[in-house]
Amino acid sequence: SRKEAAQRTMKLHPMWQQPIAVPGGHCQSPIDIVVRKSVFDSALKPLATDYDPETCQQIWNNGYSFLVEYDDSADKSTLKGGPLQDQFRLCQFHFHWGESNAWGSEHTVDRRLFPAELHLVHWNSDKYSLFEEAVSGDNGLAVIGVFLKVGKRHEGLQKLVDALPAIRHKGSVVEFTRFDPACLLPSNTEDYWTYHGSLTTPPLTESVTWIVMKQHIEVSHDQLAVFRSLLFTSAEEEVQKSMVNNFRVQQPLCGRTVRSSFT
Ligand SMILES: CCOC(=O)CCc1ccc(S(N)(=O)=O)cc1
């Protein structure tokens, strides 16, 4: 089952040797979004992303997912609007996925699982001067979550898929430029759920405004299979473990309200 798969990943992956629950953490992520319990808020605006593909720098395997990293030394790739009052800078995006198409996402919608989930990670450049500061700061981060479904091939994703064989092992990095992450957003960026939560991997800090898009994107079965060809392990390790089920199990809502930008 998905739970067993997640347990296997936690046992397997050193990153999880730390306690998986933050002591006293009542705003942890991911969560199940119960649609009929979400509260419509007419003040929620459409997302305003303004990404500059020239700020794309590299793609690397960090031993838990693969990250596409952006130059965030200036306000060049930004996120505003939505539930946000401040301006946020894009620093990286990454994915979570399963060993099968039956599961893999971190958030669920009325318990519905998706085969994968994209996270676009931004930090509050009005309040902080570095990502590292914002990670543990109040209102520090904003992460856009986009569900992936298996269907037609995603043309914009293919450039990224073609780079993955070069970063099969933990710790490998290759140059990756001129990639516009806006191509990974669904056509509808008006409809989303938003709630206050945390990072879903250590340090699990509760500094995240989550923005989970209602509309998913489609990628092909073959594209997703290349994600699963990545490895958790470095080239030197004798036992090579395929990078799958790199998602955290859902966390208690603890009375939080999930707002929706749509009725
Ligand atoms: C200061 C070091 O902290 C980090 O590097 C945190 C990186 C980190 C960024 C985003 C996420 S997620 N899955 O919640 O979108 C988890 C962890």
Ligand SMILES: [Zn+2]
């Ligand atoms: Zn993530």
